[in-house]
Amino acid sequence: MKRNREFLKQHRWQLGLFTVLLVIVFFAFHDAFLYTQTIGKVTHTETAISGNATNYNTDNDAQKETLYEQKLTIRILNGVHKGEQIKVKSSYAYSQIDSEKYSRGDRVFLEIKGEKQISSAIVNGVKRDQYAVLLTAALVFAILCIAGKKGARALVSLLLNIGIFICSIFLYEKGADLLKMSYALVGIFTVLTVLIVDGPNKRSFAAIVSTLLTTFLAVEVFYLALHFGGEIDYASLDYVTGGQDLETIFLAGICLTSLGAVMDVSISIAAGLNEVVEKNPEVKLRELLSSGREIGHDITGTMINVLFFTYMCGLLPVLIIKLKNSIQLLTIVRLQIPFEIARFLLGGISILLAIPVSIVITTVALKLRRKGAEA
Template identity: 30%
Template sequence: MAEVPEVDEDYITHSEKARVLSVVERTPAPEEQITLEQTVQLEILTGKFKGQITETINVLSGNSIYELPVSEGDKVMVHIEEYPDSGDYVVYVSDYVRDTYIYWLGGFFLLCVLAIGGMQGLKTIVTLGITMTLVYKVLLPALLAGYSPILITVGIAIVINIVTYLVISGFQRKSYAAIIGASLGVIIAGVLAYTVGSMVRLTGLSGEEAGMLLYIPQGTVFNFKELMFSGILLGALGAVMDVAMSISSAIDEVHRANPLLKSKALFAAGMTVGKDIMGTMSNTLILAYTGSSIPLLLIFMAYDTPLARIINLDLIATEIVRSLAGTIGLVLTIPITAVIAVGMKGK
């Protein structure tokens, strides 16, 4: 599917898919300061120019971060500049086509969920679709329109909680206990992150993407600190929901097996399960945030950067607050959900 063209003052830009038909390579002279020049013949596969054959020059400078060497048969994304007055257009190779294999991987994921989960797997896919719809059709447009990031994210998180638990487990007491426990756990994580983040003066502008939001065409004035905390809330949501349902389900199963158990014994059973989950889920959150920062951590290690310098960087402090606040919210979800689940049993 072709992307909607962007209109500039003198030309219209398109982003389309193309297939590489042939490549002729030339090794430049040393004074040209490039390592290789490819004359690439392309067939455009999508959009207004679909089916047309064109040529472009693909220059490789030896910098593997930015260059895109291509071979015959490759599918690539091309940036097209169309000049309406003359009818001419210029094509540049902008990236590789990656979506085909991503769709295959997504299909394999759905197949695994259905094969192993059966009807529960189907419910999982439904809730995943609802979650993605809420994020991309409600949350992001609301943020782009200038609504309060924290308020809209808390609202979306609670809706995701309710819908997920009710679709997967039905209208049962264990679902209600998990909804309340997970919602409180996420809110605790958000309050902690906001409080500590304000105390340590986090800006929310530690990433390049946040800075780019200053120049978007919509002209929205963002509260970057609140945007950062909304990200923390969403990041903690999945793990907190997992823990809340595990505790609530464990207490429900124990109660079904022995309805005569007192509240204290039910609570102890829930806490036993929670303590087992706590270590692995805490690692999940910490490792998820650490994994995204490995290149930066390697740079710090390579240059023997002092710990005091590292921990006081806005970017690092943000990730630390993010991971610790999320983990604390997860840990506190265990007793909160256990108390609520036991209370709903009325023993």
């Protein structure tokens, strides 16, 4: 008993946070009343095989997959029909690429016909927002519980960055120049993030300058490669809407993409070298450079892998669908995903460039300061 009470006392704010988040998640799971669309909850499913389908893009005749039909019992959660039960038919294919297999507990959007009495209804999409809330709550809880105040600071910086990014998307829609805006964004993000992470001091100053310089260099590399290597076919970029300057959008994406990684490298090197100088103010230039290289090595290997997996994971479904439609892996790599590859390579190049750039900048900044102190 006593132990329990002590535990409660020690972890009071964690428990409080947990309760608050739990309430929010619970609310998100019961927010159907906020929607104007009709939402229902699947309470019962009956699944039966309804036939076969073949993949027409392959020579292999054995490539058949089963089609299923589901009879769903759905309880309506909002609107005038709240509480009513309806039966809806739905079908899906084994692969579930453009069809969904429903199970008990799923919340779905319904399209209902008929005035007072429901004459017919179809399922029109899955309601997913409650899971978005659940995931976010889990992340917030993990960050705050593990890192306390520092975690709170990281969260604030993240929220600020997200806010600024959303604002800029609205500005873009109002007709702001995307290229100028993304340069401005890079500047704002860098200054804000570094200052929040590290506070205003000479280290952060060096880190900010090196990040900006590296990003600038990476953009130049992109233009150089474009100049000598020719245009790429932007049509294979995802989510093209027409009327967009695709080259600019791609470039803006590149600037932002590796920004976090470049900042990470710059901050680590600036902090590390500063530490070396503080411990031994008479350290030789040569040794300072080799320390910088050492720190750089330690982080780049894994950092490049972070970028690699982050970019490549999203390609998986598309890759598999295309492969299964008798397109060769090499063809796909050559013609259909050049952007992901170019983006990854440019990200890697930025990370690598960040090492010498931040070593030089930090060294210069530290030397200048020392000279200033002597004068």
